[in-house]
Amino acid sequence: MKDILFVNSRFLSQEITGVQRFSIELSRSLKRILGEKVQFIAPKNIIHSHIAKELNIIEFGIFTGHLWEQIDLPIFLRKHNSPMLLNLGNTAPIFYKNKTSTLHDVAYEKFPDTFNWKFKTFYKFAIPHILKSSIHIFTVSKFSKKEIEELYKIDSNKINIVYNAINEIFKPIKIKNNQRYILGVSSLNNQKNFHSMIDAFNQIADKNIKLYLVGGINRNFASTKLLDEIDKNQNIILKGRVDDKELVELYSNATCFVYPSLYEGFGIPPLEAQACGCPVICSNAASLPEVCSDSVVYFDPYNVQDIKDKIELVLYNEELQNELRRKGFENIKRFSWEKSANKIIEIIEGLK
Numbered sequence: 001m002k003d004i005l006f007v008n009s010r011f012l013s014q015e016i017t018g019v020q021r022f023s024i025e026l027s028r029s030l031k032r033i034l035g036e037k038v039q040f041i042a043p044k045n046i047i048h049s050h051i052a053k054e055l056n057i058i059e060f061g062i063f064t065g066h067l068w069e070q071i072d073l074p075i076f077l078r079k080h081n082s083p084m085l086l087n088l089g090n091t092a093p094i095f096y097k098n099k100t101s102t103l104h105d106v107a108y109e110k111f112p113d114t115f116n117w118k119f120k121t122f123y124k125f126a127i128p129h130i131l132k133s134s135i136h137i138f139t140v141s142k143f144s145k146k147e148i149e150e151l152y153k154i155d156s157n158k159i160n161i162v163y164n165a166i167n168e169i170f171k172p173i174k175i176k177n178n179q180r181y182i183l184g185v186s187s188l189n190n191q192k193n194f195h196s197m198i199d200a201f202n203q204i205a206d207k208n209i210k211l212y213l214v215g216g217i218n219r220n221f222a223s224t225k226l227l228d229e230i231d232k233n234q235n236i237i238l239k240g241r242v243d244d245k246e247l248v249e250l251y252s253n254a255t256c257f258v259y260p261s262l263y264e265g266f267g268i269p270p271l272e273a274q275a276c277g278c279p280v281i282c283s284n285a286a287s288l289p290e291v292c293s294d295s296v297v298y299f300d301p302y303n304v305q306d307i308k309d310k311i312e313l314v315l316y317n318e319e320l321q322n323e324l325r326r327k328g329f330e331n332i333k334r335f336s337w338e339k340s341a342n343k344i345i346e347i348i349e350g351l352k
Contacts, residue, residue: 105265274328
């Protein structure tokens, strides 16, 4: 790359979910490939200091959040002759023209009840303008690309797919564990469909197996009924947020991993589970068949009976478990952060 590429690194001031994971891992790969030809700019409220150090972050500005992105970041860029800006985390400075932007999905349109009114209002206003003012757009699946094209009437040639992948730390780590458990990993909001998974789990005949739930909880937006269901069942263990080391151990030692989501632009957790040798049972909705191919057992996420039947199918069939492990290891080979980073570099080079 002849010119320096600048990366909007506001994601370092946010808790890590799928979007932030995508941004962090791609940034690491871009740094390894481009060296000093890529620079990362962030506000001063960074919460992932070790990653900021790794990326040699430039801190700039007085604001945080959207204000930093819309005011401070463009000021910095104009002081540096308005270079190409890569945005990886859904939002971008609206009125800065020399940019490529990434929109992971349109969940705020499809599942508006999942988001608070401030978030929805900003996204509904900002996203169309960001996409229109971007030179090029990235997204994370064929499914999301089609939705963005149709919703915002954008030419297909302006959008390229850059897949997620998984960090190399996700590999099997067996520990001494006498407890059989099913694992679910996601935030507790409506579109993730944990309520249907819990309903299915409650119908399973084997009362000695546990259900471990991992993910952030915002009690202002999580369903009260869902939280009540979790609280009253001693076989459901709510782990909350865990670090990557514990997450790897949980994936590696689960009897199976269940992903009941109603909507995903991509969906990283099934791949993480597969990398750790965990059999995956997955929703057949949205992008998930694209990501998981034939390496999982699928169910209809709107059908609790189907979820329960597929969980029991895997729970009591060791031969099927081993087949899913083998197919899972093959499936994850399709995805690579380095491959995705090189695709971004190639496309940006072609825009000049």
